[in-house]
Amino acid sequence: MSGVKKYEISEPWLKLHCALGEAPFWEESTNTLRFVDVEKQELHHVSLADGPSSHKVVKQHDISIGCTADIEGNDTEFIFGGKYGYGICNRQTGEYRWIKKVWSDEEVKAGKPDRFRGNDGAVDSGGRFWVGFMFDPLVSEMNDEGAVFKLHPDGTLDRPLSGITIPNGTTWNQKDDTMFFADSPFKTIYQFDYDAKTGSVSNKRPFFxxxxxxxxxxxxxxDGHCIDEEGFMWTALHGGSRVLRISPKGEIVAEIKVPTSQPTCPCFVGEELVITSAGGNAGEGGKPVDENAGSVFKINVGVRGLKRFRFKGGAAVEGGKEEGKVVGE
Structure with missing residues (x-):
């Protein structure tokens, strides 16, 4: 551990008790942070200019949202990976519509849509939205029947990875020739050779x-992770009260001590890392597992993150117009 830089956060930036705070995302066009509580099915917004006092729950949905991404040419809505597939959500009202379900007819008959949900994901340089789907802990036991799906800009869907348990942290390196992805129960972040032109992956092997x-x-x-401009990864350790900075060689070079046991996902806002957390109702009697469980934290780390790509699927977005229904199949 010699040479490992140490940071420590003393208190939350935003004191909440999210059951499963996830998917922090910096809306640069509005300088707003959005994030979700997957289990409480809430969409949260905070103005970064106005600070914690501006926090609001935009909407409590009737479905869970696991991750979100901006849409090219559209600053009023975002795309999300949710309970049954991909949807579009209005930033201001939280109203949503489905544009693509992910499971086959056979899987639907087997009850997969009810037993699974969208978790982490991200958009690649080609404007394709990757989302990992996992067993829904509220209704199902842990299993490896999850998968990672990829929605193309033209609305077509494929399934690059299967046999997944808890998918987390999809990112790409600076050269755009390597994809990183965690299957959390295996305590491993994997790397793949990545073809930016086709969006295909191959040669899976451990990175960390x-x-x-x-x-x-x-x-x-x-858990969730992000990449900085120097090519280093920042990954949350759920159950470890830490966010680690990992070198391109897979070595720990820095750690942030977070004052809660279940940090879930970091994201860059300029040179600051914003970190969501879970456990707001996981303790005895539905109480928080610790004082700051489910809060949001912030710390300056002196480096900026790689830019996040927007979903380029104008055709896919326009294809889904029916409120609350799955279309574009």
Whole structure:
């Protein structure tokens, strides 16, 4: 651990008790932070200019949203990966519509839409939206029947990865020739060769494996992550009270101690990292697991993040016009 830079956050930036705070996203056009509470099915907004006092729950939905992304040429809506597939949501009102379901007819008959939900995801340089789907812990036991789907700008869908348990942290390196992806229960972040032109992946191998000495706790697993402009990864450790900075060689070079046990996902806002967390109702009697569980944290780390790409699917977005229904299949 020699040479590892240490940061420490003393208190939340935004004191909340999210059950599963996730998917922090900086809307640069409005200088707004949006994030979700997956289990409470809430969409949250905070003006970064006005600070925590501007926080509001835009909408409590009737479905869960796992991740979101901006849309090219559209600053009034965003695309999301949610309970049944891909949808479009109005930034101001939270109203949504479905544009693509992900499961096959056979899988629908087997009840997968009810037993699974969208989790983490991101848009690649080609404007394709990757979303990992996992068992829904509220209705199903842990299993490896999850998958990662990829929605193309023309509305077509494919399934690059299957046999997934808990998908987290889809990102790409600066050269755009490597994709990173975590399957959390395996305590491993994987890397793949990535073809930016076609969006295909191959040659799966480990990039980072949690230390065997359990220095961050036996239950600590890699959760969401992001990449900075120097090519280093910042990954939350759910169950480990940390966010780690990992070098392109897969080595820990810095760690942020977070005052809660379940940080879930970091995202860059300029040179600051904003970090969501979980556990707001996971303690005894539905109480928080610790004082700051489910809060949002912020810290300056002196480096900016790689830009996040927008979904380029004008055709796919325009194809879904029916409120609350799955279209564009």
């Amino acid at each position: 494996v949690m230390p065997k000495d359990n220095r961050y706790g036996e239950g600590a697993v890699p």
